[in-house]
Amino acid sequence: xxxxxWVGSIRRIVSSGERKAIETAEIVARHLRLxxxxxxxxxxxxxxxxxFLPPPEFEAAADQxxxxxxxxxxxxxRAIDAQHRIVSxxxxxxxxxxxxxxxxxxxxxVGTLLLLSLSGREISREADQPAGGGNYFAYDIGARRVLHxxxxxxxxxxxxxxxxx
Numbered sequence: 001x002x003x004x005x006w007v008g009s010i011r012r013i014v015s016s017g018e019r020k021a022i023e024t025a026e027i028v029a030r031h032l033r034l035x036x037x038x039x040x041x042x043x044x045x046x047x048x049x050x051x052f053l054p055p056p057e058f059e060a061a062a063d064q065x066x067x068x069x070x071x072x073x074x075x076x077x078r079a080i081d082a083q084h085r086i087v088s089x090x091x092x093x094x095x096x097x098x099x100x101x102x103x104x105x106x107x108x109x110v111g112t113l114l115l116l117s118l119s120g121r122e123i124s125r126e127a128d129q130p131a132g133g134g135n136y137f138a139y140d141i142g143a144r145r146v147l148h149x150x151x152x153x154x155x156x157x158x159x160x161x162x163x164x165x
Contacts, residue, residue, distance in 0.1 A: 001027075004155050007032070010103045011100035013025050013034050013035070016105065018107065020107075028103060039092075042106050045082040046082070047077070067124070108129035108133055
């Protein structure tokens with residue numbers, strides 16, 4: 001990932017407070033000699049009501065989460081609320097200094113909700129991050145447009161079906 005051409009333009013790194021996000025942000029930060037800004041409200045959608053679910057059960061619940069954004073699925077945070085929370089955190093960061101290239105490091109569910117909001121699309125799972133994580137999308141702050149949908153951060157596989165090109 002660190003050898004990808006887009007990494008060198010990053011001037012600010014903002015991370016969720018969750019361990020995996022911070023660890024990823026710290027790798028990039030060390031490489032670029034930057035600090036990591038942790039924003040606790042950038043966390044993944046709150047699924048604490050169910051705790052760990054076996055993958056098939058989790059995927060079924062996630063399908064319902066995205067299909068019914070105004071409803072709490074099994075006690076989870078509503079998708080509309082998670083989207084509002086993540087968008088407001090991103091807007092707060094951009095309001096402080098939106099001119100630099102910023103890497104927001106977080107999680108797939110809220111990343112998908114952010115991507116949908118930035119592209120003006122309704123909440124659904126059709127723009128969900130590919131399975132396995134380790135993906136990013138790009139957004140041009142000045143032009144207010146999504147440059148491309150999910151791509152692997154290491155550049156290993158190029159997707160030909162970018163939904164937001």
